[in-house]
Amino acid sequence: MRVVILGSGRGSNAEAILQAQQAGQLGAARVVHIFADKPDAGILALGARFGVPASFVDPAPFKTKLEGEGEDRFIAAIQAAQGDLVVLAGFMRVIKPKFLETFAGKIINLHPSLLPSFPGLDGIGQAFRRGVKVTGCTVHYVTLEVDGGPILDQAVVRIEANDTLETLAAKVHVAEHALLPAVIAKLSLTK
Template identity: 40%
Template sequence: MMKLAVFASGSGSNFQAIADAVVENRLDAEVSLLVCDKPDAYVVKRAEALDIPIFCFRPKAYDNKAAFEKEITARLHEAEVDWIVLAGYMRLIGETLLAAFPEHIINIHPSLLPAFPGLDAIGQAWEAGVKVTGVTVHYVDEGMDSGKIIAQEAVAVKPTDSLASLTKAVQAVEHRLYPDTIQSLLKERLSQGGPTYNEHQTSINQRIE
C-alpha cells in the first residue's frame, strides 16, 4: 500500500476528504504523515482526531527553506512516504523536496489552470466574471501552479451564485476529485511498476547526507 504525506496550512478540508476516502476504501493508500507549517491550524486537530502522525514546524525557526525542507525530508524518510500530496499548503515547494520526490508531489488548485494561478483563485475567477471555473490536480514543479496537469473538472458559475456559493461548489468538486485522482494515479503507477519506497529512500539518503 502506498504511503502518503499530506501537506496543509489551513482548515484541512481536503486533508479530511483524503482521510475519509481511505477509511471508506475508496483510496487504497495510507495517510502516514501530516506536514503543517502553522501549528495552530485546524488541520492539526483533524489529524489528531484520526491518530495520524503530525510534523508541525515554524519556518522562521530555520535559517532558510532548504533547512526546513531538509528536516521535512528526513521525517518523510522515517515515515517511509511514497507520495507528497499538497492540500492547501501555502508555500512553494523548494529544490530539496523536489529532488527527493521527483514526479511524486501533487497539488490541487481551485481553478482550471493555467487560468487563475496563485492565491485566492476562486476570488480571481469571481472578479473576472467568468462563466466557468473549476478544479485542477497537477504535478508540482518549481513554479507557481505550473506543473503538468493530471485531471481537471469544470464548475459552472451560475447567475444566482455568490462568491460564497461558488466557493462551496468548487470545494465540493475538490473533495471528490482529489481522492479519486490520487487513487487513479496510484493504480496507474503500480501497474507500470512505479518507484517503490526503497527507491525513494536511496534518493533521500543522497540528498540529506
C-alpha cells in the same frame, strides 16, 4: 502507496482524503502522516480523529516559501514517514528546487481553478471577478513553475448568475473534495 499530506490551514481537503480512505475509496493508497507548517493548524486535529500521525514541522526561516533549514526539516520528516506521494492540500508555501529534487515526480497539488487559468493565490476570487462562466479545480504535479506542473485531472464548476463569491467557493470546495481523493486512488493503482 504511502501518502503524506502537507497543509497549512483547517484541512478540509485532507479530511476528504481521510474520509475516502475510511470508506475504502483511496485505492491502494493510505495516509501515513500529516504535516503542518503552523503549530495551530486545524489539519493537525485530523490525525487524532482518523488515527494518523500528525505533526508540526518548523518551516523557518521564511514565511512564504520552503527553503533552507525549514525545507531540510520537512524533507527529513517526509523521508522518515517513508512517503511515496506528497500531497499539498492547502500548503501555502512555494516549494523550492531541493525539495522538488528530493521527491521528483512524487508531489501533487490541488489548485482552486481550471489551470492554466488563474494560477497563484485566490484562484476562486480571480475567476469570479473575471466573470468567467466555468471554473473548477485542478490536481497537478508540482514543478518550479507555481501551479504550472503537468495536469493530472480537473473538475468543472459552473458559475451561475446568482452565485456570490461565497457560494462559488462552496461549490469549488465540493468539487475539490471529490477530485483529490479520486486522483490519489488512480495514482495508487498505476504506480
